[in-house]
Amino acid sequence: PLNIPDWPWQSIAMDFVTCLPAMLRKHSAVLTVVDSLTKMHPVVNVEHLKQYHWSQCFLTETYHPPPEQVGDHVEWVVDKVCAKCNGEHGKEYLVKWLGFNEDEDSWELESSLKNAPSLLAKFKKQSAHKKVTYTKTS
Template sequence: MDFITQLPVSNSFDSILVVVDRFSKMAIFIPAYGTITSLELAQIFVSHVFSKHGLPVSIVIDRGSSFVSSFWTNLCQQLKISRDISAAFHPETDGQTERVNQILEQYLQMYVWLASKNIKTTRPTKKLSERWLGPFEVIKKVGSHAYHLKFPQQWKSVHPVFHVSLLEQVKQSSIPNRHQLPPPPALVEEQEEWEVAQALDSKLKRGKLWYLVEWKGFRKDPEITTWKPASNLTNSPDVVKDFH
């Protein structure tokens, strides 16, 4: 049993209490507050866990002020529940809950597309000239109509706060990893540069060497492969080396 804290406020809640059954691996997610007291925690446990599943034989919990309070200890004694507090040097004691927490935190992350109309881009082909860039993770809300986005290091020259009218929420598939979204392009000298995945072919055109390339994030898509002069692949020496 553990908490995920410091989440964006939703219906006045800013945390989630995660309870995992060690036998069935079933998880219960309960909205809570970061300032929860031991009394409130006991009431939540009775309302959401005991009322549906009865009393557990034992509880594994992370060390924390709300868990180790005298009230919680007395409550467990009255209910004949054995408390096993995770040792400071053995955090794996509550490893099941930690793993569930990691998965839940991934689902809680919000990603958005960013409209490209106000950002200069140099696309390798018109077919890559999408109306939206990204997806990007939302870090926080700024004011009432803007959001702060998490950009890759290459985008450090771009101001990361955008009005909501320039954003569109990413609709993730219900099946994990079913559709891998293409990564955002890198920025080289404040210009957008799409990464080359591999070279498929080469030819001489007017005495200059050209390569047929696949773009990272769009591999195995014949409609996206394009011919580019060798001078455009100066930042991809490994791709050229692998081709030859």
């Protein structure tokens, strides 16, 4: 017989459910993680998973370049404008910051990008023919 776990999530089972109808981003599989004690299983869309990097277990600090002094305040440098959506307060752009990882990209109002007009213009030119709408989630 199998040992009964003492605590929830002490023993888990994982399974991929495949051959589902393709979703918006063409994924047809779901990863299920089941707690053996309570049989509770949150369903995780594979789209939200990130590749595991062993080296990240040992890194405790990430180097970020210092912000630039612009007038009386500091600003970080925009590396690339990646996407656009219509937010609650107007047009917002997904910004990749110079020297930061992709998971630190952030949605910024168009008015916040006034010191990056060339990158914003480049993004608008490249995305002019694309009809892609993004929905921002918290």
